[in-house]
Amino acid sequence: xxxxxxxxxxxxxxxxxxxxxxxxxxxxxxxxxxxxxxxxxxxxxxxxxxxxxxxxxxxxxxxxxxxxxxxxxxxxxxxxxxxxxxxxxxxxxxxxxxxxxxxxxxxxxxxxxx
Amino acid sequence: xxxxxxxxxxxxxxxxxxxxxxxxxxxxxxxxxxxxxxxxxxxxxxxxxxxxxxxxxxxxxxxxxxxxxxxxxxxxxxxxxxxxxxxxxxxxxxxxxxxxxxxxxxxxxxxxxxxxxxxxxxxxxxxxxxxxxxxxxxxxxxxxxxxxxxxxxxxxxxxxxxxxxxxxxxxxxxxxxxxxxxxxxxxxxxxxxxxxxxx
Numbered sequence: 001x002x003x004x005x006x007x008x009x010x011x012x013x014x015x016x017x018x019x020x021x022x023x024x025x026x027x028x029x030x031x032x033x034x035x036x037x038x039x040x041x042x043x044x045x046x047x048x049x050x051x052x053x054x055x056x057x058x059x060x061x062x063x064x065x066x067x068x069x070x071x072x073x074x075x076x077x078x079x080x081x082x083x084x085x086x087x088x089x090x091x092x093x094x095x096x097x098x099x100x101x102x103x104x105x106x107x108x109x110x111x112x113x114x
Numbered sequence: 115x116x117x118x119x120x121x122x123x124x125x126x127x128x129x130x131x132x133x134x135x136x137x138x139x140x141x142x143x144x145x146x147x148x149x150x151x152x153x154x155x156x157x158x159x160x161x162x163x164x165x166x167x168x169x170x171x172x173x174x175x176x177x178x179x180x181x182x183x184x185x186x187x188x189x190x191x192x193x194x195x196x197x198x199x200x201x202x203x204x205x206x207x208x209x210x211x212x213x214x215x216x217x218x219x220x221x222x223x224x225x226x227x228x229x230x231x232x233x234x235x236x237x238x239x240x241x242x243x244x245x246x247x248x249x250x251x252x253x254x255x256x257x258x259x260x261x262x263x264x265x266x267x268x269x270x271x272x273x274x275x276x277x278x279x280x281x282x283x284x285x286x287x288x289x290x291x292x293x294x295x296x297x298x299x300x301x302x303x304x305x306x307x308x309x310x311x312x313x
Contacts, residue, residue, distance in 0.1 A: 005296065006155075008162070016162070017229065019161045019162020019163065019165070019229070020156070020161060020162075020229050020230075021155055021156055023152075023156075025127065026127070027126060027127035027130040027131070029152045029156070030130050030131070030134055030148070030152075031130050031133075032151075032152060032155070033148035033149065033151045033152040034130075034133065034134055034137065034143060034148060036148075036151035036152075036155070037143050037144070037147045037148045037151055038137070038142065038143060040147070040151070041142070041143075041147075043142065056118075059118070068126075070126075071126055074126065074129065074130055074133070075118065075119055077133070078119045078133065079118055079119060081133075082119070086137075086140075086142065087133065087136055087137065087140075089119050089120070091136065092129065092132050092133050092136060093120075093122060093124065093129070093132070095132035095135060095136060096122070096124045096128040096129045096131070096132035097124060098132075099128045099131055099132055099135075100124055100125070100128050
């Protein structure tokens, strides 16, 4: 397992505190780990992901609303995986809908953000 | 540019979970590997502020002199100050003198430069053995020091925090200050490791 030199500055740089990565919620670290694990197994070149990430950050900064780095991260990962035919985003969305319908107590119902 | 995902009304945590579950089902991601990446990056990346201080000291002798004279002020020159950093003393490692930092009472630690203390720093075994048998403890960290090296242990307190200035590794003469930053680990700045030149 090789560690990448993540960007420290610029649009692709993840949020840090004194150089350490900061995850504001568990899903952010899951999204982070997904990209790392997929890259490590040779699914994509890091630079290809990084390009998608920068594009997603630029789009988010142009759009109104609160900026979330890891929302951009997830969008970049989805875009890349879809463009390479690895996953079908319609299927992902359907699965998320199924997960949303889980009975209370086994679900994130109380914390639905947006 | 590839098509961007359509806007979704579903919460982002569910969309992340959905993507992960599909990738796991396809056999493309092992959840255990994913966990390992998160853990490794969370623990091994940073602390950058201390590393910048060390790299500056390695490349600027005048800064190094100021740093050893008054650590707090020299660290503040680079913009790093804050709680738990009111008085930071910097200890210079040499070929014959090695410094090790501990907090025997609790886990006092120079936050502005080193971030939050790692788990082992707070461990009772580390805290007692650092004083009692530092040489054996360092060997367990993978740092074998010869008999010619004197080990000095510094006990942090709420008044004084310590940070180790590790030796600049041999073979790094051609590296810039910015490149040197990436070599400096939190372990080196607490004295449980040396800095190594890139392989």
